[in-house]
Amino acid sequence: MALLQHGALQPNNWRFVGDDAAIPVDEPVTVSLKRWQAEGESLRGRNAPVGVRLKNDEAPQALGQDVHRLSLIEVEFPKFTDGRAFSQARILRDKLGYKGELRGIGTILRDQYLYMTRCGIDSVELPEDKSIDGYLAALKEFSAWYQPASDGRLTVIELRHPANANARRGGAPVVTASVAAHSA
Amino acid sequence: MYRYDEFDATIVRERVEQFRGQVARRLAGELTEDQFRPLRLKNGLYLQLHAYMLRIAIPYGVLSSRQVRKLAYIARRYDRGFGHFTTRQNIQFHWPQLPEVPDILQHLADVEMHAIQTSGNCIRNVTADQFAGVAADEVEDPRIWAEIVRQWSTFHPEFSYLPRKFKIAVTGAQDDRAAIRTHDIGLRLVKNDAGETGFEVWVGGGLGRTPILAVRCRAFLPKQHLLSYLEAILRTYNLLGRRDNIYKARIKILVQATGGEKFAQMVEEEWEKIKDGPLHLPQAEVDRIHRYFAPPAYETLPDIDPAFETAKLEHPEFARWARVNLVKHQVPGYAIVNIALKSEGGVPGDASADQMDLLAEVADAFSLGEVRITHHQNVVLPYVRKRDLFALWQRLKPAKLATSNLGFISDIIACPGLDYCNLANARSIPVAQRLSRHFGDPRKLDEIGELRLNISGCINACGHHHVGHIGILGVDKQGQEFYQVTVGGSSKEDASLGKIVGAAFSEDDIVPAIDTIINTYLANRTDRSERFLDYVRRAGVDPFKEALYGSAPARRTAAE
Ligand code: HEM
Ligand code: SF4
Numbered sequence: 001m002a003l004l005q006h007g008a009l010q011p012n013n014w015r016f017v018g019d020d021a022a023i024p025v026d027e028p029v030t031v032s033l034k035r036w037q038a039e040g041e042s043l044r045g046r047n048a049p050v051g052v053r054l055k056n057d058e059a060p061q062a063l064g065q066d067v068h069r070l071s072l073i074e075v076e077f078p079k080f081t082d083g084r085a086f087s088q089a090r091i092l093r094d095k096l097g098y099k100g101e102l103r104g105i106g107t108i109l110r111d112q113y114l115y116m117t118r119c120g121i122d123s124v125e126l127p128e129d130k131s132i133d134g135y136l137a138a139l140k141e142f143s144a145w146y147q148p149a150s151d152g153r154l155t156v157i158e159l160r161h162p163a164n165a166n167a168r169r170g171g172a173p174v175v176t177a178s179v180a181a182h183s184a
Numbered sequence: 185m186y187r188y189d190e191f192d193a194t195i196v197r198e199r200v201e202q203f204r205g206q207v208a209r210r211l212a213g214e215l216t217e218d219q220f221r222p223l224r225l226k227n228g229l230y231l232q233l234h235a236y237m238l239r240i241a242i243p244y245g246v247l248s249s250r251q252v253r254k255l256a257y258i259a260r261r262y263d264r265g266f267g268h269f270t271t272r273q274n275i276q277f278h279w280p281q282l283p284e285v286p287d288i289l290q291h292l293a294d295v296e297m298h299a300i301q302t303s304g305n306c307i308r309n310v311t312a313d314q315f316a317g318v319a320a321d322e323v324e325d326p327r328i329w330a331e332i333v334r335q336w337s338t339f340h341p342e343f344s345y346l347p348r349k350f351k352i353a354v355t356g357a358q359d360d361r362a363a364i365r366t367h368d369i370g371l372r373l374v375k376n377d378a379g380e381t382g383f384e385v386w387v388g389g390g391l392g393r394t395p396i397l398a399v400r401c402r403a404f405l406p407k408q409h410l411l412s413y414l415e416a417i418l419r420t421y422n423l424l425g426r427r428d429n430i431y432k433a434r435i436k437i438l439v440q441a442t443g444g445e446k447f448a449q450m451v452e453e454e455w456e457k458i459k460d461g462p463l464h465l466p467q468a469e470v471d472r473i474h475r476y477f478a479p480p481a482y483e484t485l486p487d488i489d490p491a492f493e494t495a496k497l498e499h500p501e502f503a504r505w506a507r508v509n510l511v512k513h514q515v516p517g518y519a520i521v522n523i524a525l526k527s528e529g530g531v532p533g534d535a536s537a538d539q540m541d542l543l544a545e546v547a548d549a550f551s552l553g554e555v556r557i558t559h560h561q562n563v564v565l566p567y568v569r570k571r572d573l574f575a576l577w578q579r580l581k582p583a584k585l586a587t588s589n590l591g592f593i594s595d596i597i598a599c600p601g602l603d604y605c606n607l608a609n610a611r612s613i614p615v616a617q618r619l620s621r622h623f624g625d626p627r628k629l630d631e632i633g634e635l636r637l638n639i640s641g642c643i644n645a646c647g648h649h650h651v652g653h654i655g656i657l658g659v660d661k662q663g664q665e666f667y668q669v670t671v672g673g674s675s676k677e678d679a680s681l682g683k684i685v686g687a688a689f690s691e692d693d694i695v696p697a698i699d700t701i702i703n704t705y706l707a708n709r710t711d712r713s714e715r716f717l718d719y720v721r722r723a724g725v726d727p728f729k730e731a732l733y734g735s736a737p738a739r740r741t742a743a744e
Contacts, residue, residue, distance in 0.1 A: 083422060112345070
């Protein structure tokens, strides 16, 4: 699988290692939450980055402050209709303050890609031969946002009331540009 | 009423273009029907028995005359000259062609309307009291909050793929006309001891196969925290709601399984962490939305209008309409007018394009250009001067829009049933038509008094049969259409679920069975002040069982 990240398809050099398989010494790997909880110390002792693959029904809060020690967290979209990972992603970003790479894996459809990015997911796994044009186009389908999410985009309410937003965002000036300019 | 600013307009316009692209991909074969399905459902497009059905949102039931005219245009141009108003303040067109749907959406966008999130497992069109802003018993106007919720829930990136659909209703009055306890979340504006207004929050209501009334999740929520509290409920549900079984996926099942108190506690914990974050509502935004719902420039009028009084004396039929279909207004000299889309032998909730044009016309002439749609599938004119009532009635009558049966047995809620719906067990519309004819005599209606009769064609309960004073449910018995009857339901502040009277009735037996139920009530009520619902609550189902099945219910049990 390849990665869609920063607007382009990139090679993926991460590997998920099952609970019973041996961990390679110098390769970036993700492991299950369970394995991380059991072997976190030794995993961090390696020379290569480590990440966790969260299952759909696992609470991100279980990682606690460990999130700051991880280089990658993967959340799963087992099928189109299962939206739990959207909430998991928001908890990781907004509540736990996770700053590292947050990756969506599983069924990644272009029609959900925009929402994934809004929830703080910054890379997704796609088949190597997949055309990414549709995904990139999907990001441009909207230019105004009603609700705050994990992407820091200005909301419609903030654009309507810039003074308010200034205060909330700690004084950083909010540009009251038109919607069109905002999207550019 | 609310008007779009540049942001609202942009979002709706971009949605039309996005959907146009999705339809094009489907027509070009880039998307299979399976892949297209969840996409079209997010935009209210169902595949039904004969054709596609497009469900259009009428947020909290408010329409301008311009919007009504546009609906009439769509009915003529893209449908067979009809529209169907639903129990969720939506309108459905049953015959659009897929390639034309993006154009219909463009027409809607031109008048600030859309079909966004009218189906699918997301937060659906927000509903509210149809008398908002004019009801005499109102604590505060729910439309402001319904609009705030509409905007927040539109394309919510986190809550667009929930375990199941999610419905929110808001009321601001004592008398619950929004049926908040049958919703996933019900919001009621209340005053606390300090005299501040806030929300009482109810959660976990829903009908369908497992009807459950919502439980109270919070007694008082300060208004500026509305969105963070909703977000806390939705996040808890999105993560924990069941996804393994579609019949157990609604929030009501989660709330029941967790326990109301425990669930409320989980929500509270989540909410504590986010309540002072970016969802905290700035007063400036509340004020901005509030301004759109400022009361119109009412005239100072005497509450008793002599011309109106005279017309009633001279025209008994008008007097009856006025007695039955008018509701007390906040402002002296004005009335709230209910227009029942329940003509004798008609299809509940259906309006023809001509009727819609007439509604727009009378709204302009008599009601400041505004109409409302109710969850009882009727229409409301919210701002009519009493002195105009007679002229209004004269315009409505020839168009079959002056039926005087609001709140009576022939003011039936009915889902589309087997005539349109591929999930149906039985037809609902013909039963509603036969009942409305059977109980067509106004004297009979008056004698029976207040009575809510609701019909669903299957267990999905689109016709709210569980909360009808009398409920009729279509069931399938060896390939035959049968009807199960419940009594004692209510969707109001005294909400309750109906109890089954016994074995189901055949198509031929259903109208006589309802007649028997009514006669049992009439023969046994203490007096006229004991409404049907009161009687059922006092006497239970036994008198009905006795009357319907006697001591030998054998014939009907055979069909069970
Ligand atoms: C004709 C196509 C329709 C289809 C395929 C359809 C499908 C469904 C389904 C599957 C449910 C059950 C969902 C659940 O319990 O989780 C449901 C419930 C419901 N539908 Fe429909 N429906 C249709 C039309 C309508 C119409 C015309 C109305 C309004 C008159 C309506 C209003 C409702 C309401 C109020 C509920 C109950 C909500 C609840 O359980 O809380 N639907 N519908
Ligand atoms: S209650 Fe059943 S028959 Fe009626 S519209 Fe809903 S799904 Fe169809």
